[in-house]
Amino acid sequence: MPELPEVEVVRRGLARWAAGRTVADVQVLHPRAVRRQAGGADEFTALLRGRTLGTPQRRGKYLWVPLGDGLSMVGHLGMSGQLLVQEPEMADSVHLRARLRFADGGTELRFVDQRTFGGLAVEEAEADDPEATPVSLAHIARDPLDPRFDDPAFATALRAKRTTVKRALLDQTLISGVGNIYADEALWRSRLHYDRPTATLTRPAALELLGHARDVMTAALAVGGTSFDSMYVNVNGESGYFSRDLDAYGREGRPCRRCGTPMRRDPWMNRSSYSCPKCQRPPRA
DNA sequence: CCTTTGCCCTGAATGC
DNA sequence: TGCATTCAGGGCAAAG
Numbered sequence: 001m002p003e004l005p006e007v008e009v010v011r012r013g014l015a016r017w018a019a020g021r022t023v024a025d026v027q028v029l030h031p032r033a034v035r036r037q038a039g040g041a042d043e044f045t046a047l048l049r050g051r052t053l054g055t056p057q058r059r060g061k062y063l064w065v066p067l068g069d070g071l072s073m074v075g076h077l078g079m080s081g082q083l084l085v086q087e088p089e090m091a092d093s094v095h096l097r098a099r100l101r102f103a104d105g106g107t108e109l110r111f112v113d114q115r116t117f118g119g120l121a122v123e124e125a126e127a128d129d130p131e132a133t134p135v136s137l138a139h140i141a142r143d144p145l146d147p148r149f150d151d152p153a154f155a156t157a158l159r160a161k162r163t164t165v166k167r168a169l170l171d172q173t174l175i176s177g178v179g180n181i182y183a184d185e186a187l188w189r190s191r192l193h194y195d196r197p198t199a200t201l202t203r204p205a206a207l208e209l210l211g212h213a214r215d216v217m218t219a220a221l222a223v224g225g226t227s228f229d230s231m232y233v234n235v236n237g238e239s240g241y242f243s244r245d246l247d248a249y250g251r252e253g254r255p256c257r258r259c260g261t262p263m264r265r266d267p268w269m270n271r272s273s274y275s276c277p278k279c280q281r282p283p284r285a
Numbered sequence: 286c287c288t289t290t291g292c293c294c295t296g297a298a299t300g301c
Numbered sequence: 302t303g304c305a306t307t308c309a310g311g312g313c314a315a316a317g
Contacts (some may be wrong), residue, residue, distance in 0.1 A: 001310070032294085061311075079294085079310055095295090115294050117311060165286065171310075180310065270291090271310055 002077040004059060004143055004177030006225035006232045010083050011063050013235030014056040015218035017085040018150045022103040033097035033111060035266050036074070036121035036136070047071060047122035048100065060143045060176025064134050067122065074123050074134045081118025084110045085235045119283065143177035146212040155206040158198050165201065166273065169213065177211055181226055183247045184274045186213035187249035193280045194273045200283070219245065248274040
């Protein structure tokens with residue numbers, strides 16, 4: 001599932017293979033893929049045609065491609081979204097949702113998304129500035145790999161929340177880019193249980209948790225991200241290698257890499273949390 | 286205002 | 302074998 005490292009790998013792929021190219025034609029094969037576009041597929045297509053793609057940007061799990069005139073193509077991969085740069089001759093996937101053809105007649109940019117939680121849209125940015133964030137992303141916090149992420153402010157805000165620590169890590173308005181996988185990894189590294197109230201964390205503990213989240217995502221990015229099946233691949237269809245380095249996520253019943261205790265999986269918010277029952281003690285009820 | 290819940294989706298895995 | 306159910310989960314609207 002694409003979280004920050006996986007989206008960053010895709011962003012880099014777009015920078016290399018799509019930036020600077022001019023859109024000749026757009027095809028939307030599933031309306032849900034452009035549901036964020038107020039004017040639907042027709043508007044999406046009309047706004048893209050003839051535009052030259054700028055340098056792709058990212059905040060958390062969102063990415064966008066500046067198009068000039070204050071417009072950007074904003075994308076989110078959701079659960080299963082892929083942006084693929086493929087030769088026109090390559091057969092379409094049954095889950096192909098949108099296609100951009102370029103004026104140079106070379107490779108196409110294809111948006112493939114099995115579960116249709118992802119999407120694309122052309123939107124306004126606040127200014128015609130490469131730093132400008134699309135208006136619709138104004139509520140998304142900076143991510144821990146952003147040089148302007150404010151660590152002390154994060155620690156303060158985290159401790160002021162009336163919630164539990166894993167919920168807070170997944171709150172994209174507090175810290176963006178962290179999903180279920182890297183949340184579990186950061187908590188394991190911090191020896192924190194997912195249900196620990198944020199208000200009970202000391203300031204150093206909050207900063208340590210942030211550091212671990214940053215470290216684990218940096219390490220994952222260095223090896224191309226985490227791939228389990230074909231749910232996440234880079235723009236060339238290649239998998240990342242971080243799944244073999246995961247310490248918590250998906251390791252139910254396998255020994256904790258720190259203490260050897262069998263790892264457990266708990267149902268949590270209609271999904272799963274993986275933790276070590278010895279290293280990550282639950283808070284008192 | 287802040288936090289929590291439910292919904293959107295499809296295919297693989299599991300249950301009977 | 303085959304049909305029905307469960308699970309995966311990010312983001313947002315709506316409820317609490």
